[in-house]
Structure formats: C-alpha cells, structure tokens
Amino acid sequence: DAKTTQPPSMDCAEGRAANLPCNHSTISGNEYVYWYRQIHSQGPQYIIHGLKNNETNEMASLIITEDRKSSTLILPHATLRDTAVYYCIVSLGGGSTLGRLYFGRGTQLTVWP
C-alpha cells in the first residue's frame, strides 16, 4: 500500500518554481523518499530520492522535514515539458525493494505558459 498523501493537482506558471508537497507520516527510520514522474503516455521517470538530508540534482531539489513526516519536491524553473503526474513513494531503497514500488495517486502538475 502507498504510504504517502499528495494533492491531486497543482498548477504553475512557466519559469516559476513548482513546489510539490508529500505527506508520509508513517515513514520508518530506514525508508527513503523517492520521487518519480510520468509524462502522458510514457513510463515513469526517476527524479530524486533522499533519506533525511536535503538533496539536489540536475532535475530538482528534495526538502525533507526534520521529523521526516513530509517532504517537498522543488522544480526550480518549471517548463511546459514538466507537465506530468508526480509520484512520491516511500521505499526501503535497497536490495530487492529497489524496484518494488507502491504508487499512490500522485499529483498532476500542469505548467501553463
């Protein structure tokens, strides 16, 4: 079962930052927070993951609260190509669980011109 809660939809102006929240209040100490996105008619794409420290890569930043019960994915300069469903997933992140992902309903992000 998915252990996360996300708003069903959000929108953002092109060029602005998109901040996507996720609640995971029952996360265990050894579980990671993963973010994937699914652009229409494509397979999901990995974005970023973290355990307790904030993380940044070329696609996005991940901010995890100190109590680890929630996180925010930040797309710093959203483009029209970032329109997609964004999934926040909690997973042990290693061994056989790396690909065993339990998706919630995600957040449909729409970036408008």
Next chain:
Amino acid sequence: SAVISQKPSRDICQRGTSLTIQCQVDSQVTMMFWYRQQPGQSLTLIATANQGSEATYESGFVIDKFPISRPNLTFSTLTVSNMSPEDSSIYLCSVAGQVGGTEAFFGQGTRLTVV
C-alpha cells in the same frame, strides 16, 4: 541508466485469448518487475520476475492469470491469459539493480485493449 524495450507497444485482442508481452533490457539487471496501469489510475505492481525461479506475485495477482518468465538477466515476458475487457490496461516492465544503481527504470509500456 537502462534502455528497456517492450513489445508489442499496443494491441487489440479478443476476449478469451492470451497475449504475451516481451521486455528486453540493454544491460544485465538483477531485478525485473511488471506493473499494470488501468485507465486513469496509478501503477500497481503485479509481480517480481525472478531469474531461474518462479515469479513473486503481489496480493490480488496469480500465476494462472499472469504467468511470467525470466530466462536470463536481460529478458522477461508477461502473459495476460484468458483476457476480459477488465484486463484493458497499460502493462509496464521495470528494472533495477544495476551496479551502483539507486533507482528503477521503466519501459514505455504495452497498451492492451480487450474487446
């Protein structure tokens, strides 16, 4: 990264028939998985395809309906058996476990319509 090829990309099938979906990866991976995405829904994990042994199915999915093969580290098949219109979905292959890898990669999916 991993490049995943799924065949067919789409198909329309008659109820009562079976369809086998192929998943080919461009590198050896330890883990392969099959997901289903029903229309307008999120992804649901069907099973883990284990090399050299029977697949591990998630609750609600059974081998008789979704037999899976995994003959080597780069290839797997999923069969949807005795299809009904409720099986109309996108079926996706996923892989993980490359050396140094920290995420899963997904194929583009097979869009199945059962009529």
